[in-house]
Amino acid sequence: MKAIPIGISNFEELRNNNYYFVDKTNMIQEFLERKSKVTLITRPRRFGKTLNMSMMTSFFDVTKDSKYIFENTEIMNSDYINEMNRYPTIFISFANAKRDRESIITTIKKQILSEWAKYEYVFKNLNKYDQKEHDYIESNLMDFHSNNLNGINDALSFLMERLYAYYNKQVMVFIDEYDTPFVEAHVNDCYEELRGGLSGLLHNSLKTSDCLKYALLTGIQRVAKENIFSDLNNLDVNSVLDTAYSEYFGFNTDEVNQLLNIYGLTLNDDVKSMYDGYKIGSIDIYNPWSILNYAQKKESIPYWINTSANTMIKENIKNADLDYKDQYEDLIKNGYLDTQVNTQTSFYEVKSTPNLWGLFVNAGYLTIDKAIDITDSFYRIRIPNEEVNREFRNLTEYYLSLNEGQLNLLLRFCGKNNQMNLSK
Numbered sequence: 001m002k003a004i005p006i007g008i009s010n011f012e013e014l015r016n017n018n019y020y021f022v023d024k025t026n027m028i029q030e031f032l033e034r035k036s037k038v039t040l041i042t043r044p045r046r047f048g049k050t051l052n053m054s055m056m057t058s059f060f061d062v063t064k065d066s067k068y069i070f071e072n073t074e075i076m077n078s079d080y081i082n083e084m085n086r087y088p089t090i091f092i093s094f095a096n097a098k099r100d101r102e103s104i105i106t107t108i109k110k111q112i113l114s115e116w117a118k119y120e121y122v123f124k125n126l127n128k129y130d131q132k133e134h135d136y137i138e139s140n141l142m143d144f145h146s147n148n149l150n151g152i153n154d155a156l157s158f159l160m161e162r163l164y165a166y167y168n169k170q171v172m173v174f175i176d177e178y179d180t181p182f183v184e185a186h187v188n189d190c191y192e193e194l195r196g197g198l199s200g201l202l203h204n205s206l207k208t209s210d211c212l213k214y215a216l217l218t219g220i221q222r223v224a225k226e227n228i229f230s231d232l233n234n235l236d237v238n239s240v241l242d243t244a245y246s247e248y249f250g251f252n253t254d255e256v257n258q259l260l261n262i263y264g265l266t267l268n269d270d271v272k273s274m275y276d277g278y279k280i281g282s283i284d285i286y287n288p289w290s291i292l293n294y295a296q297k298k299e300s301i302p303y304w305i306n307t308s309a310n311t312m313i314k315e316n317i318k319n320a321d322l323d324y325k326d327q328y329e330d331l332i333k334n335g336y337l338d339t340q341v342n343t344q345t346s347f348y349e350v351k352s353t354p355n356l357w358g359l360f361v362n363a364g365y366l367t368i369d370k371a372i373d374i375t376d377s378f379y380r381i382r383i384p385n386e387e388v389n390r391e392f393r394n395l396t397e398y399y400l401s402l403n404e405g406q407l408n409l410l411l412r413f414c415g416k417n418n419q420m421n422l423s424k
Helices: 011-016 026-034 049-060 079-083 101-118 128-141 155-167 180-187 191-206 253-262 269-275 288-297 307-317 322-334 353-362 386-399 406-414
Strands: 038-042 089-093 171-176 212-219 235-238 278-280 283-285 336-340 367-373 378-382
Touching (some): 011 049, 026 049, 026 079, 049 089, 049 171, 089 155, 101 155, 101 180, 101 191, 155 171, 180 191, 307 386, 336 353
Parallel strands (some): 038 212, 038 235, 089 171, 171 212
Antiparallel strands (some): 278 283
16 A cells, blocks of 8 residues: 655655655646746645646756656656756745744745756856946845855846757756745844845846746745735736635545555545535535545644744734634634625735635635625635644634633533534
């Protein structure tokens, strides 16, 4: 029996070591057919974003021979196999750009330096002007003591120029969890110091570079205020509300059924109530992290712990207005809420109740149950399942200024383990 790939986010590692594999390779076909210059896909944490980005990189990377790892996958039956390993490809992940300012900056620089090291040969025989620019950017990338992002605005765009000159092909760019450093800088009170460098880095590579073929970014939410994407031609934003790419992040019901059957389990009502309930586009989706953990441990318990988003939401609750607080109580009391939801602008940029509900949805704490009035962004939102409901109790304890665990004790005492009710 194949091992269950818990914590495996590298596509080549997953395929080379014979882990259980859910085929999402048709995402490559959709990506190529849409021909969007820059695509942004927002999904909650632990919904398979990094693995899919690794898959895309392995498919396109001109330095690799990927036929073996894509053997017997769905993309091999398409007309797009001729695109395999044809493009210079950059892949960086900001997933670990967290905690304090120094850690955020160091992670960003090291991720870029790893791509510079990979393509070190394209920097040979530079003319004196390009050599001067190379040395300036490199010195700033390798400066881990200045505690800032000064001088790296062109770190990606310069590498793209050299790759284009070497291969005579435009470059594929994949940036995983692109919004993490923005969010973490905000949470750690260093946003104003870092936002310029971050914005410049992304702007110069995605908006002004003629060397870009296509770019794909993933994250929890869209960072709109910094004008990273302003005036960008053919920007394709896909949130949990959109049908595009909806089947490629998370597991659908058939995929969950097949996986559980292989490992001697069934998709019964208990499993559904614990892990089901997300809707992406028009598809019912399970959190893959939780399902994989359940398949391995065979215990129907919560596995989804989203500490980064939890901290971000708690910080933003402090700044919520009275309208939000009234709505929050209605949500907890009824299990759902009809309200305006904005998934396109982050709450820390524009503090409004619709943006805060959008954060809850983007982070996976709530799901869209149905559209009431799309024109006015009016939706019914609800807590997707029992696993997330238990995480909501922690937020509610924070909201009510209770000590950790007090609400669970109260619910047990009242005999209401499955539903919170703040109406009394």
